[in-house]
Amino acid sequence: MNDALTDPVLIIFILGLAISSYLMIAKNDKKTSMLMISSLSFAVVGIISSAYTYIIHNKMVVQGTTSFCSSEGIVQCGSVIGDPQWNNLFGVPWGIFGIISFSILIFLSLCLYLDRYAKWSEDYLNYAWWAGMAGLPFVALLVIIELTQVEGAPHICPFCTIAHLSLIGYVGSIYFLRIRRNMGKWSDNEE
Amino acid sequence: MARRRKTSAKKGRDDDVRIIAGFVLGSILTVIMLLVVIIAPPATIGPSEGELAPDFSADAYNGVNWQNFKLSDTFDYEWEEGEEGEWILVQFIDTDCPYCWTEGETMSELYSQWSDNVEFITVTVELSINNHNSDRAEVEAFRDKTSYGTDENDGDGCNSGRDNCLNRPGTIHNWNYIEGSSSIMKDWEVTGTPFIAILKPDGYVAWNQYENLQEDIESAMERLVGGSE
Known part of the structure; x- marks a missing residue:
């Protein structure tokens, strides 16, 4: 099996995604709370994986290589995060964009979780939805870059993919939350 | 005398939780950035002397x-x-x-x-x-x-x-x-x-x-x- 896929850090991230996904889809009598925790959990996995890609980026730039991720095979980071032409947007590494973006999502989800009945809660739910949706075209762009543009393409960067899946999962959680809100099931005991 | 309208909507907490959320997020970001700086400090990249040359x-x-x-x-x-x-x-x-x-x-x-x-x-x-x-x-x-x-x-x-x-x-x-x-x-x-x-x-x-x-x-x-x- 590809070394990159057996990386213990990657397995922890996958576990984080699995738990977040379970919280999103599992039936529960506190579904609204579970969805809020799920969105928070996705965003936390996203911010940590983004930071991890930023660490790999810094290692690649300063040392030319890193022990944090494989540089061989199709599933690897070296040719993706190490590609000077595509590993940044206007000179800012993608990892930094991820950290900033998931920070905004964490803030919105945390506010909702702490007080879902606040007068701003509906607005914040909409902000979370639109902020998450705004990130999806960037995910699509980055996947296209991985598959077609980087040196030796196609490649898949596993830690970048974790961040992408975190965003997709986040949007899913917020989507279900919006449905519950629109259906008047905002309280946990309203089924 | 007008009767007060009864509402079923629940009222939010009086304290603004957004400040708490801001502090929590600030703490998370601080920990993350500290770890990044400790594990892999970013290099100063540029064409000036002492900087790492921009890769291409x-x-x-x-x-x-x-x-x-x-x-x-x-x-x-x-x-x-x-x-x-x-x-x-x-x-x-x-x-x-x-x-x-x-x-x-x-x-x-x-x-x-x-x-x-x-x-x-x-x-x-x-x-x-x-x-x-x-x-x-x-x-x-x-x-x-x-x-x-x-x-x-x-x-x-x-x-x-x-x-x-x-x-x-x-x-x-x-x-x-x-x-x-x-x-x-x-x-x-x-x-x-x-x-x-x-x-x-x-x-x-x-x-x-x-x-x-x-x-x-x-x-x-x-x-x-x-x-x-």
């Missing part, structure tokens, strides 16, 4: 064909100050720039003296000036000193179309000519050509022409690399 990946002409070239592949990350190693000279030119035309000879001389200790790299860019059209055929002819254009000032050939590339001063340049781009120029803060930077073997900028207008390139090479043949 582009097609390069080596005298035979065009192949992908990545600047950082020439870096020796294990190199330490005082050790022997292969330094890197990065030159930016426009094949139609008159100063680059005359610098062709200087580069040939530098190469004959330091080719054993220094990797030479020329990045070709196109300045936004009339008659500055550096297509691949012109770049190849400029490097190889082959016939391209005429010696008439008709816009055809090198040196703003004044000369046939065959007559470029100096000898054939036996090193990689990179197909530059506006983004590489921007990263390297190149505002005009020619421009030269000397990199240490580990890729850090040791000499930037813009910062050393009083020192010519030969003196800089002698001072930094020493040991010319």
